[in-house]
Amino acid sequence: MSGAWYMAGIVACVAGVIAGIRLMNSPRTAVLGNITGACALGFGVVLTLFHEGVATNLLVLGALLLAGILGGMLAYAVKTIHMPQTVALLNGLGGAASALVGLAILIGVDVVAVAERGASALALMVGAVTFSGSLTAAGKLSGLLPQQPVQVRRYRLYSTVLAVVLLGAALLLACNVGAQTVAPVALVVALGLGVLFAIRIGGADMPIAISLLNSMSGISAAIAGFAVNSLLLVAVGAIVGAAGFILTRIMCGAMNRSLRVVLAGATTTNARAATVEPDTAPTSDTVPSKPEKPDPVTLLREAETVVIVPGYGMAQAQAQMQVKQLADMLQERDTPVRFAIHPVAGRMPGHMHVLLAEVDVSYDLLFEMDAINDDFSSTDLVLVVGANDVVNPAASTAEDTPIYGMPILRAGEARHVIVCNLDDKPGYAGVPNTLYEQDNVVLMEGDAAETLKTLIAKLTDA
């Protein structure tokens, strides 16, 4: 295939990818958008097969076939609950591929310009960090590794040393000095840096880490594009990098944390001391007059408006089906039900939306924090299912805690609140939840799915 035709094809391919992303801005067109993106990328791959003259190469075709089978099996075997770690794992594979490309160029080719060697070295390093970082994150998300952030003493020192070593290695590799030994060493060091980065990330910071790793996989692809002179790689890699960057910024904003702080290693456990004075909670002026807590079933039956606040606990307890059942029952009683979703609820951006979509909760009932926060004060009943830090009023009062300044769902302003959480322990951030102490709050401890089942049963009998 001639260069001009190939070029035209690649530009068309990039345009297809962009058109696909354009369609992703609405749930109605997103399916089509995804298919468009997939087809465009597939087209680019086929073009490249012919352009590189490997369309009849059995090793290449075999590898593609194997990838198709494994990828397809993975996609159909995975359950929705395992989505976060699946996304992390797949992300790591892309990084690994970029690293291998960099490695192959560095140790396999003698005649390559300095710029391309340098790009290969960077692709090797960024790809390797993405790979080991993503696998570590996937391990944490799946529970294979401890979910709590692992405190690494002198993290800054270690990470700086590793980064400096990598920088030196990049220079050596760019000038083609001892690539046969330097490249594998750089690979190992970069893998170590990725683990060091991700092992300290705790559950609540996971959405940030996942978004960042997503961005890095795109960046490593773009760098690999410079190494092999591929417009397709550079353009698509850059788009992915931008996407991950946007999500990272949104996640950081939603937690009121700067990316720099997260990267520097100020993990959430720093404030496990949780110096919150058990002061009088920000009182709601609609405190019920009765001193004893009202019966949750009565509350549900009598509520005129209900807002459900899901959190990671709902995912852990797999309670989304019960949540849906309860919402349906309430709606049958003509009680309007809405869902309020905090941007960082769960372990990845949009986690709650996916879980609720799985059980057929229609997406027009899901409201973002800013859209619903002002309505809490006029809501009869808020049902919190496995959410803690994101509804903790202490976020606005408890200085020096990790959640200080984090925008929260102001669930406590509702007339009544039922909280279905596992226990009354502090949430991930380690800050005691002052919501539990409010007079209008009924705390139902235990597995959220079980609690909801009981509520549903009682509500049916009633």
Add this chain to the structure above:
Amino acid sequence: MHMLLLVVALVIATAVGYKLLRAVPPMLHTPLMSGMNALSGVTLVAALAIAGAFTMGRYLGAMAIVLAGINIVGGFLVTHRMLKMFKKHRGEDNS
């Protein structure tokens, strides 16, 4: 291809991507991330070039093809599965 042209492509793609991606609603952030994730498997294209180019690259290239290929195929299918779940049931009374 000229290095400068690639830099220009990088800048344009980042800017266009940034503009379009900001329009994606938070509801679709997981599928978006997973879709972008699939796209990052585009490094498959580099792996194809490597695998065909020289002896040493063959096996590393083949490995990279498998990994990037799983990334693409798995990523798009997972995204598809997720997106299909998003439904608006009562579209007729409040659309």
